[in-house]
Amino acid sequence: MDQQFHKVLTKLDVLLLAFGAMIGWGWVVLSGTWITSAGAFGAIIAFLIGGILVIFVGLTYAELSSAMPKVGGEHYFVLRALGPKASFIAAWAIALGYLSVVAFEAVALPTVIEYLFPTFKFGYLWTIVGWDVNASWVMIGMLGSIIITWINYRGVKSAAFLQVVLTFVIFLVGMALLGGSLVNGEVANLQPLFKDGSAGLLAVLVMTPFMFVGFDVIPQTAEEMKIPQRSIGKILILSVALAVLFYVAVVFAVSYILPDDVLTNSSLPTADAMAAALGSSFFSKVLIIGGLAGILTSWNAFIIGGSRVLYAMAKEEFLPQWFAHIHPVYKTPSNAILFIGTLATFAPLLGRPMLVWLVDAGGFSIIIAYFLVAWSFIALRKKEPNMPRPFQVGQSSAVGWIALVLSIGFILLYMPGMPSQLVWPYEWLIFIGWWVIGAFFIGRIKKKTMEQTEHVHRM
Numbered sequence: 001m002d003q004q005f006h007k008v009l010t011k012l013d014v015l016l017l018a019f020g021a022m023i024g025w026g027w028v029v030l031s032g033t034w035i036t037s038a039g040a041f042g043a044i045i046a047f048l049i050g051g052i053l054v055i056f057v058g059l060t061y062a063e064l065s066s067a068m069p070k071v072g073g074e075h076y077f078v079l080r081a082l083g084p085k086a087s088f089i090a091a092w093a094i095a096l097g098y099l100s101v102v103a104f105e106a107v108a109l110p111t112v113i114e115y116l117f118p119t120f121k122f123g124y125l126w127t128i129v130g131w132d133v134n135a136s137w138v139m140i141g142m143l144g145s146i147i148i149t150w151i152n153y154r155g156v157k158s159a160a161f162l163q164v165v166l167t168f169v170i171f172l173v174g175m176a177l178l179g180g181s182l183v184n185g186e187v188a189n190l191q192p193l194f195k196d197g198s199a200g201l202l203a204v205l206v207m208t209p210f211m212f213v214g215f216d217v218i219p220q221t222a223e224e225m226k227i228p229q230r231s232i233g234k235i236l237i238l239s240v241a242l243a244v245l246f247y248v249a250v251v252f253a254v255s256y257i258l259p260d261d262v263l264t265n266s267s268l269p270t271a272d273a274m275a276a277a278l279g280s281s282f283f284s285k286v287l288i289i290g291g292l293a294g295i296l297t298s299w300n301a302f303i304i305g306g307s308r309v310l311y312a313m314a315k316e317e318f319l320p321q322w323f324a325h326i327h328p329v330y331k332t333p334s335n336a337i338l339f340i341g342t343l344a345t346f347a348p349l350l351g352r353p354m355l356v357w358l359v360d361a362g363g364f365s366i367i368i369a370y371f372l373v374a375w376s377f378i379a380l381r382k383k384e385p386n387m388p389r390p391f392q393v394g395q396s397s398a399v400g401w402i403a404l405v406l407s408i409g410f411i412l413l414y415m416p417g418m419p420s421q422l423v424w425p426y427e428w429l430i431f432i433g434w435w436v437i438g439a440f441f442i443g444r445i446k447k448k449t450m451e452q453t454e455h456v457h458r459m
Contacts, residue, residue, distance in 0.1 A: 018239035020297025021214025028291035032269030038200035040255035050208025051244030062233030066391035072312020073219025081376035098306030100362025105299035128351035141348030149341025173290030180277025185256035220308035233391025307336035374403035
């Protein structure tokens with residue numbers, strides 16, 4: 001019996017799925033770091049440049065997603081262009097990125113709850129790398145994971161509805177912050193406009209690609225969309241542009257309302273900016289609720305994306321067939337969702353430091369997938385120039401070459417000696433360990449027959 005997904009996602013669902021994935025918790029906790037590192041305008045310019053860089057990668061995704069609207073995204077792009085083993089590497093890489101974000105959000109959630117309710121802390125369990133794990137912390141993270149997993153298990157439309165509601169909350173909170181800042185802020189607070197010259201700009205720029213990770217969730221749900229193929233590419237690029245505008249607005253609002261000395265000494269500058277902008281400490285709690293919505297939208301999007309990648313790999317027999325099961329009623333990859341949800345449910349037991357390492361290692365893997373997608377874009381332009389491309393990015397392969405070079409640049413940022421290098425031994429061991437497991441599966445991939453290759457080309 002042929003298993004089919006429900007085509008239920010509208011243009012708005014798809015747009016907010018990607019936007020919500022990109023707007024997580026970072027805008028709440030990192031705005032002060034961005035501004036104090038590069039200055040108000042320096043940070044804004046860094047995000048504009050970073051957004052342009054990511055858009056080039058996004059353009060390759062946009063063309064390929066419209067041409068091959070298959071659940072699994074990168075898996076099928078690379079399979080068609082470079083073959084099964086390269087496809088496994090791309091899908092395995094993006095899977096680690098998605099799994100790591102889902103696990104991290106299970107830890108970010110209790111962090112926010114403890115900020116809102118500082119006295120809600122009990123039941124010391126153990127200490128991991130100097131960080132105390134409490135039963136209250138674990139309970140909140142586990143409960144959140146179970147709820148998000150259950151919503152996704154029950155159908156992508158219910159998950160999309162949650163995404164729309166939570167993204168609306170983020171939008172309202174962001175507009176309140178910007179509006180209050182414009183009314184009560186001062187131009188003098190923007191000083192210094194720039195800090196530490198190119199070094200300050202670079203310090204923020206290296207963070208920006210990882211703030212925008214999430215637009216790549218769109219291709220994962222391609223078979224669940226009820227929209228024209230051409231629209232897939234347009235929505236993907238629009239989601240990146242909206243995320244750039246959101247981050248720029250937050251940087252401006254925080255720097256316009258808070259003087260430099262206050263920013264430097266604030267532990268949560270975006271929340272303090274909200275309180276100053278609207279004249280009450282109560283509104284700092286409101287902003288934290290906006291941050292909580294960001295955690296949930298990112299969490300929700302990446303469990304959707306991660307489960308579809310595992311499903312697509314299993315469907316091509318790269319992973320055990322258990323992951324390829326589609327629920328007969330809800331039409332979701334239910335086993336893959338349960339697998340990811342189970343990992344996330346136990347993640348809070350490891351404590352916050354372990355999960356930060358996991359996210360960094362996952363970020364590195366995501367950039368590897370970006371590199372292979374850019375390469376596939378170039379390869380398919382040469383191998384299959386007449387392939388139908390409902391959303392075509394120009395006549396040449398220039399965009400692909402730019403994305404390829406930028407992806408290499410992103411990869412270098414993780415290397416030893418760079419500002420965002422992976423931490424040895426923890427993050428490198430996680431990365432290497434994941435690929436040791438991957439080596440076991442890639443070694444079992446059977447050589448594709450001509451019939452299977454033709455199947456991929458007909459998709």
